[in-house]
Amino acid sequence: MPRTKKVKHAGRFGAGYGTNVRRKFVAVESKQRKKQICIFCKKPGVKRKSAGIWKCNKCGKTFAGNAYHLK
Ligand SMILES: [Zn+2]
Structure with missing residues (x-):
């Protein structure tokens, strides 16, 4: 099992960014991916x-x- 938290693809930011920031980023980025x-x-x-x-x-x-x- 990869040792990543439940932050989807935002896991690449690693530590240093708060979980909330990463969650927000996932929300924004998934919107962005849609046309x-x-x-x-x-x-x-x-x-x-x-x-x-x-x-x-x-x-x-x-x-x-x-x-x-x-x-
Ligand atoms: Zn047009």
């Missing part, structure tokens, strides 16, 4: 380019949004 719905064409083709910058690969529009997920 976001484009506010222009309403299709789930939006990917995060960098913090707050999103690009839709369906209609090609780039727009600003929340740093980690839309809505």
Whole structure:
């Protein structure tokens, strides 16, 4: 059995980060992994380019949004 706590893939951060921080990160990251719905064409083709910058690969529009997920 691997000696990791129940923090899913955030276990890679190891010690030094509190469990709460890692739990939060897992929640944020799993949202991030889903494709976001484009506010222009309403299709789930939006990917995060960098913090707050999103690009839709369906209609090609780039727009600003929340740093980690839309809505
Ligand atoms: Zn779009």
